[in-house]
Amino acid sequence: MATQEKVIKVINLVKKFGSFVANDHLTFDVFRGEIFGFLGANGAGKTTAIRILCGLSYPTSGEVTIDGLDIYRQREQIKKRIGYMSQRFSLYDDLTLGENIRFYAGVYGLSREDIRQRTAALVDKLELHAIEKKLIRELPPGWKQKLAFSVATIHQPGIVFLDEPTSGVDPITRRQFWEMIYDKAGEGMTVFVTTHYMDEAEYCGRVSIMSEGKIHALDTPAQLISKYNVRNMDEVFLRIARNIEAV
Amino acid sequence: MRTVLLIIQKEFIQVFRNRMMLPLIFVVPIIQLLIIVHAATFEVKDARICVVDHDLSTTSRKLVSTFEASPFFQVLGYSADYKEAEKLIRANKADLILSIQAGFEKQLLRERYGQVHLSINAINQQAAGVIQAYSMMIIRDYNRQLIVDWIGRSTPAQARMIPVEYAYWFNPELSYINFMVPGILVLLVTIIGLLLSAMNIVREKEIGTIEQINVTPIHKYQFIAGKLIPFWILALLELAFGLTLGKFLFDIPMVGSLWIIFMTAAEYLLVVLSYGLFLSTVTNTQQQAMFLAFFSMMIFLLMSGLFTPVESMPAWAQEFNRINPIAYFIRIMRMVLLKGSGVSDILKPFLSLGVMALTTLLLTVWRYRKTV
Numbered sequence: 001m002a003t004q005e006k007v008i009k010v011i012n013l014v015k016k017f018g019s020f021v022a023n024d025h026l027t028f029d030v031f032r033g034e035i036f037g038f039l040g041a042n043g044a045g046k047t048t049a050i051r052i053l054c055g056l057s058y059p060t061s062g063e064v065t066i067d068g069l070d071i072y073r074q075r076e077q078i079k080k081r082i083g084y085m086s087q088r089f090s091l092y093d094d095l096t097l098g099e100n101i102r103f104y105a106g107v108y109g110l111s112r113e114d115i116r117q118r119t120a121a122l123v124d125k126l127e128l129h130a131i132e133k134k135l136i137r138e139l140p141p142g143w144k145q146k147l148a149f150s151v152a153t154i155h156q157p158g159i160v161f162l163d164e165p166t167s168g169v170d171p172i173t174r175r176q177f178w179e180m181i182y183d184k185a186g187e188g189m190t191v192f193v194t195t196h197y198m199d200e201a202e203y204c205g206r207v208s209i210m211s212e213g214k215i216h217a218l219d220t221p222a223q224l225i226s227k228y229n230v231r232n233m234d235e236v237f238l239r240i241a242r243n244i245e246a247v
Numbered sequence: 248m249r250t251v252l253l254i255i256q257k258e259f260i261q262v263f264r265n266r267m268m269l270p271l272i273f274v275v276p277i278i279q280l281l282i283i284v285h286a287a288t289f290e291v292k293d294a295r296i297c298v299v300d301h302d303l304s305t306t307s308r309k310l311v312s313t314f315e316a317s318p319f320f321q322v323l324g325y326s327a328d329y330k331e332a333e334k335l336i337r338a339n340k341a342d343l344i345l346s347i348q349a350g351f352e353k354q355l356l357r358e359r360y361g362q363v364h365l366s367i368n369a370i371n372q373q374a375a376g377v378i379q380a381y382s383m384m385i386i387r388d389y390n391r392q393l394i395v396d397w398i399g400r401s402t403p404a405q406a407r408m409i410p411v412e413y414a415y416w417f418n419p420e421l422s423y424i425n426f427m428v429p430g431i432l433v434l435l436v437t438i439i440g441l442l443l444s445a446m447n448i449v450r451e452k453e454i455g456t457i458e459q460i461n462v463t464p465i466h467k468y469q470f471i472a473g474k475l476i477p478f479w480i481l482a483l484l485e486l487a488f489g490l491t492l493g494k495f496l497f498d499i500p501m502v503g504s505l506w507i508i509f510m511t512a513a514e515y516l517l518v519v520l521s522y523g524l525f526l527s528t529v530t531n532t533q534q535q536a537m538f539l540a541f542f543s544m545m546i547f548l549l550m551s552g553l554f555t556p557v558e559s560m561p562a563w564a565q566e567f568n569r570i571n572p573i574a575y576f577i578r579i580m581r582m583v584l585l586k587g588s589g590v591s592d593i594l595k596p597f598l599s600l601g602v603m604a605l606t607t608l609l610l611t612v613w614r615y616r617k618t619v
Contacts, residue, residue, distance in 0.1 A: 054462050057618050075617075076464055084462040088455030094264050095257065106253040107463045135264075152459075 013062035037204030093137035142173035254473025304352035444523025502587030
């Protein structure tokens with residue numbers, strides 16, 4: 001689904017916490033409709049970057065535009081067009097799924113009728129009839145994660161940012177989760193996803209590999225595998241890590 | 248507007264779904280009202296006297312029995328030795344020593360002059376003050392009685408005395424409860440309001456939902472309004488509930504207009520709740536928020552004149568109460584409920600509260616950050 005239209009433009013993004021440089025001159029573009037993987041080990045600076053892109057944190061310097069809107073001056077407009085699923089579970093666990101949807105969808109200005117229809121469609125699609133009226137906290141973790149994704153995209157944003165959406169989830173649920181991501185991408189949604197699972201990298205259209213605040217590689221998984229002459233993304237990552245050490 | 252309503256709806260669902268919340272909101276106040284009103288009394292009953300009577304005359308015995316007859320005192324025992332009596336005070340078994348010198352009666356008859364000595368345990372200076380005042384009254388009355396008995400009614404000394412009659416306005420029976428209950432009600436809505444609001448936003452920080460809120464296009468003022476209004480309604484209901492209890496349990500007077508009470512409460516609660524939400528925005532854990540809430544509540548409460556008269560505080564403390572919302576609200580509550588003060592009487596404190604409400608509210612909206 002990827003087009004040539006740049007929906008996220010990042011030029012020389014720097015974020016410092018005191019003397020610690022979390023993001024060191026990041027430069028990359030994301031095209032509309034693609035699944036963009038933001039890879040790196042824990043502590044590489046992925047979450048810092050995604051928070052800046054979502055308007056949750058200010059960059060120290062650099063230019064960032066999201067859907068043509070400037071991150072410094074138009075954050076609130078940007079927020080209407082994006083969805084975000086944080087690393088921490090973010091549905092209200094003392095509310096039911098319906099109540100969560102009604103709240104979040106309402107906040108994005110969806111009409112009551114729209115909310116009703118989308119809730120019904122979601123319930124049908126994921127076969128949630130049995131758990132629709134249960135409180136979120138009564139549901140198994142795998143379900144919670146999928147529901148969090150559904151709620152984060154309930155307002156059909158142009159871009160969705162997912163921060164480690166599959167961490168701590170069993171392999172089957174991870175698989176189902178990626179099917180949901182593909183579904184959304186199929187509808188034309190741009191997906192920006194961070195992960196430290198290298199096997200997930202192969203589900204992405206393009207990936208960037210980050211370490212110690214810098215981007216060390218950015219390409220399609222197939223290109224990277226052939227460039228480093230290895231068998232899979234795991235080995236690509238190891239090769240890059242070794243190069244960094246060698247330097 | 249719809250966004251604000253959505254947040255209010257969500258908060259109400261969460262409050263009522265929390266099993267601890269309803270008892271917390273309605274049972275705790277009842278207990279508080281029933282207990283604190285009695286515990287915080289300044290009245291002294293049955294102060295324990297140890298008598299050291301070295302005179303052992305009719306006059307000295309009569310003086311002791313006058314003390315005994317008073318409901319405020321209870322004669323614990325007699326001691327021949329002042330040192331022994333002192334031990335009782337040190338052991339906290341007696342509250343005062345009444346010591347009468349040998350030759351008290353003789354001196355009184357011969358020189359028309361006598362002396363008794365009072366030693367009061369002043370660990371609790373307030374109680375000591377009350378005991379001293381009561382003792383003085385008893386001794387003075389006894390003294391007058393002696394004059395009448397010995398010299399006769401028509402003496403110039405008796406005629407010269409100026410009779411003083413007291414009229415206690417607004418609380419004619421000097422009922423301690425009438426004075427305390429309005430203040431306790433303030434305490435009650437303050438605790439509920441401050442704790443609920445201070446713990447609220449920071450709780451969303453702890454569970455992580457705040458981040459999801461912050462990536463939505465919710466405006467800061469919408470968020471604060473949506474968080475504030477539910478607790479505002481709850482606390483006003485709480486006040487209505489407390490006033491009803493006060494009426495039925497203690498039959499407190501309600502001379503003035505309840506409208507004024509609720510208008511003031513509405514304004515006062517804006518100060519309390521936005522301050523609570525402010526604490527919630529500057530802290531990272533519920534523990535920190537709770538600590539700050541209690542810390543500031545203690546200071547504002549103890550300075551406010553709920554338990555101690557503001558008039559007897561040092562000047563700087565009285566000045567401090569200009570920025571103490573609790574002091575204003577307690578004053579208005581007492582003025583309106585006991586005196587029936589009208590709008591014009593309370594206008595000044597009412598406006599001061601208004602200024603505070605606006606300031607804290609703006610401060611909170613400004614301080615709330617949608618970024619980490």
